[in-house]
Amino acid sequence: MLTSGIDGVKEMLKLNPWDEVILDLKLADIGNTMITTLKALEGVGDAVIAHSFTGIEGSLGELSQYCRERGLKLYLVLAMSHRGWPLEFTEKLLRLASEVDPHGLVVPATKPELIRLARSLFPAKVLISPGVGVQGAREGDALCAGADYEIVGRSIYAAPDPFLALSKIVLSQEVRVNECKGAEAR
Amino acid sequence: MLTSGIDGVKEMLKLNPWDEVILDLKLADIGNTMITTLKALEGVGDAVIAHSFTGIEGSLGELSQYCRERGLKLYLVLAMSHRGWPLEFTEKLLRLASEVDPHGLVVPATKPELIRLARSLFPAKVLISPGVGVQGAREGDALCAGADYEIVGRSIYAAPDPFLALSKIVLSQEVRVNECKGAEAR
Numbered sequence: 001m002l003t004s005g006i007d008g009v010k011e012m013l014k015l016n017p018w019d020e021v022i023l024d025l026k027l028a029d030i031g032n033t034m035i036t037t038l039k040a041l042e043g044v045g046d047a048v049i050a051h052s053f054t055g056i057e058g059s060l061g062e063l064s065q066y067c068r069e070r071g072l073k074l075y076l077v078l079a080m081s082h083r084g085w086p087l088e089f090t091e092k093l094l095r096l097a098s099e100v101d102p103h104g105l106v107v108p109a110t111k112p113e114l115i116r117l118a119r120s121l122f123p124a125k126v127l128i129s130p131g132v133g134v135q136g137a138r139e140g141d142a143l144c145a146g147a148d149y150e151i152v153g154r155s156i157y158a159a160p161d162p163f164l165a166l167s168k169i170v171l172s173q174e175v176r177v178n179e180c181k182g183a184e185a186r
Numbered sequence: 187m188l189t190s191g192i193d194g195v196k197e198m199l200k201l202n203p204w205d206e207v208i209l210d211l212k213l214a215d216i217g218n219t220m221i222t223t224l225k226a227l228e229g230v231g232d233a234v235i236a237h238s239f240t241g242i243e244g245s246l247g248e249l250s251q252y253c254r255e256r257g258l259k260l261y262l263v264l265a266m267s268h269r270g271w272p273l274e275f276t277e278k279l280l281r282l283a284s285e286v287d288p289h290g291l292v293v294p295a296t297k298p299e300l301i302r303l304a305r306s307l308f309p310a311k312v313l314i315s316p317g318v319g320v321q322g323a324r325e326g327d328a329l330c331a332g333a334d335y336e337i338v339g340r341s342i343y344a345a346p347d348p349f350l351a352l353s354k355i356v357l358s359q360e361v362r363v364n365e366c367k368g369a370e371a372r
Contacts, residue, residue, distance in 0.1 A: 004226075005191075026214050026215050028212050028214040028237055029212050029266075030266065030267065030268045030321070031268070032340075040190075051214055051237075051239075053214075053237075053239050053272070053275075054266060054268075054270070054271060055268070055269075055270030055271045055272050056270040057268065057269040057270030058267075058268025058269050058270050058271075059266070059268050059270050059271070060270070061270065080215075080216065080240060080245070081216065081244075082216045082217070082240075082241070082243065082244025082245050083241075083243040083244050084240070084241030084242040084243030084244050084245050084246070084247065085240060085241050085244075085245070086239065086241050086278060086282075088278065089239070089275060089278075092272060092274065092275075096272075135216070154218075
């Protein structure tokens with residue numbers, strides 16, 4: 001059993017050579033506060049998720065500069081996976097994302113049209129996609145729409161056997177991706 | 187010297203009978219994640235600040251219900267104090283705030299016109315106002331515009347003598363409020 005809190009995260013980091021540890025803090029504050037938060041977490045994680053919504057001057061501009069200096073990858077949220085998220089902000093958030101030029105973007109698996117749009121506008125950015133499983137998207141759907149990674153939470157950590165759940169999800173992703181790639185090739 | 191983290195906050199809560207302890211978490215996530223965060227902080231604080239921009243279904247709706255059940259006061263951010271905050275979202279955020287019907291709203295001291303608007307639209311809500319001091323607004327300006335409380339951070343906690351700094355700020359507020367009330371009465 002792991003300890004909770006930052007100590008628990010640090011224990012978990014020692015368990016395995018993870019490819020990339022992303023802190024899903026969904027930071028949404030002034031630059032000073034977001035940087036203070038990251039300083040408290042120094043050495044924990046390779047990347048961090050922030051909202052794009054707060055704008056640049058006094059917020060994302062400072063955060064982005066801090067992340068560059070520390071070699072921390074920054075992901076910005078373009079939209080969230082739940083039904084209530086106000087999609088009318090998308091155009092502005094795309095402009096903010098373009099200006100901040102982060103390492104990657106968070107685009108929900110529940111909104112595949114938005115993943116396609118983000119992929120076409122930002123061909124080189126890493127797109128990560130939450131909303132798979134409990135929140136309603138099928139495994140592989142976001143990958144088919146152009147995402148690089150799918151974020152799966154509760155379907156794994158709330159499963160009686162998380163490793164088995166994970167293996168099944170990876171299999172479902174492969175099946176789905178083969179289907180959609182096959183459909184494209186036809 | 188206080189411990190940092192949640193234990194530090196708990197120690198501080200014991201020091202004095204605070205009127206209202208507001209957790210400025212600026213929550214901005216799906217309902218499930220925001221509620222999990224609050225459960226981890228159970229018993230700490232009387233109120234919490236969340237962003238309004240995440241929308242209602244799957245996010246603020248669930249948070250708001252949880253807060254009501256627990257007697258936790260909810261404050262929603264209508265705008266932030268820094269220059270880059272996108273004011274074009276204000277109309278939508280006012281509608282979201284009206285629908286969620288929180289205990290109070292966060293409206294920045296750096297945007298007094300918005301405080302006036304929020305006060306006229308929500309006469310009974312508690313308006314709290316950050317951005318005083320280091321971020322540029324003068325003490326008392328937000329109170330004059332209709333806010334109930336001003337939030338002062340760095341001018342107090344980064345001062346060599348925080349209690350002296352606090353006393354001076356309260357005095358400046360009183361002077362300013364007397365000025366503007368006097369001007370209104372004339």
